[in-house]
Amino acid sequence: MVDDSETSGSFTLGGALDDIRAFCAVVEFGSISAAARELRETKGGVSRRISRLESRLGAALLARTPRAVSATEEGLLFHTKAREALGLLEDATEGARASRSEPQGNLRVTAPVDMGIDLLPALVVRFRALHPQIRIELLITDTALDLAANRIDLALRASADDLPDMNYRASSIADFRMRLYASPSYLEAHGVPAVPSDLTHHSLASCREMEGPAPLVLTDPRGKRSEISARPDLRASDYSSLARLLAAGGGIGVLPSLIARPFLDDQRLVPVLADYALSEGRLYAITLSGLEAPARVRVFRDFLREALAH
DSSP states (O other), X not given: OOOHHHHSSSOOOTTOHXXXXXXXXXXXXXXXXXXXXXXXXOHHHHHHHHHHHHHHHTSOOEEEOSSOEEEOHHHHHHHHHHHHHHHHHHHHHHHXXXXXXXXXXXXXXXXXXXXXXXXXXXXHHHHHHHOTTEEEXXXXXXXXXXXXXXXXXXXXXXXXXXXXXOSEEEEEEEEEEEEEEEXXXXXXXXXXXXXXXXXGGXXXXXXXXOOSOEEEEEEOXXXXXXXXXXXXXXXXXXXXXXXXXXXXTOOEEEEEHHHHHHXXXXXXXXXXXXXXXXXXXXXXXXXXXXXXXOHHHHHXXXXXXXXXXX
16 A cells, blocks of 8 residues: 555655665666576565556556566656666765765864964864875864754864753863963063962963952962962953964963963964973864764874873
8 A cells, every 4th residue: 555645745755765776677677587696585576566656656667568568658758857866876885985984075174263373274184194084174263063063073162061951062182271471571570480470570461350359279289379469550352362462572472372372383382380280171072973983083083182281
């Protein structure tokens, strides 16, 4: 019995895809028996598929005689269009399968401004040198964009705490520490702090938007805590801007070690009170959950994990 939903209104594929393949095989191999051998089905099974397809279409596709079958005029026209559609479907299927095993295609990545300005560009260029077949689009914003709604493959997000529950998969990329940094020129001009209390005699720069003193809690290697209350002379809305203020000689400030890394590499910044730590955090790669990530996402995630581990 044919489902009413398949006979009323326009034709829908429903479960007819294999029936269409069976019909095309009969036309191309010249008989139901040959098509059945090719499809590894019984002759009766193929015949039922053809009858079911004809019923759905409301048209006779094959002219049957005791000795042979041949396509009707409607069958020939349907075969031409169906074969083309099946070819496109097979190409799409192979493309989807290839995306899971071959790193290629478009990679859409979002990251906060802190990482997108100084840290990511050099890493993306290095990654592209290894995988030129992957095209990368960066969306640099502090807005937490929804991955599905914005067709994002991977989002980089940093947190000092565990990430909240979400409908996405979070993978740890790198750990980082909050440290004090300053430019060599500033320290040369104003001296190098030896203990946390020396910070009260220095110009401080902060990423915080709050007014008033910003308490700094530093922990030495033995676990002893020192709390310093100081009023920042400079403030920035993000850590990347703060790093540039510090590199320009703006004072001493707190940066995540990942953000400070490019400035340390070219000696625009140096650590201050290097034996003291403020807090720790973790960088995560967020990807769509419930699906195995495409190869292009996996290799980029693995590349970041390795590059940021050193």
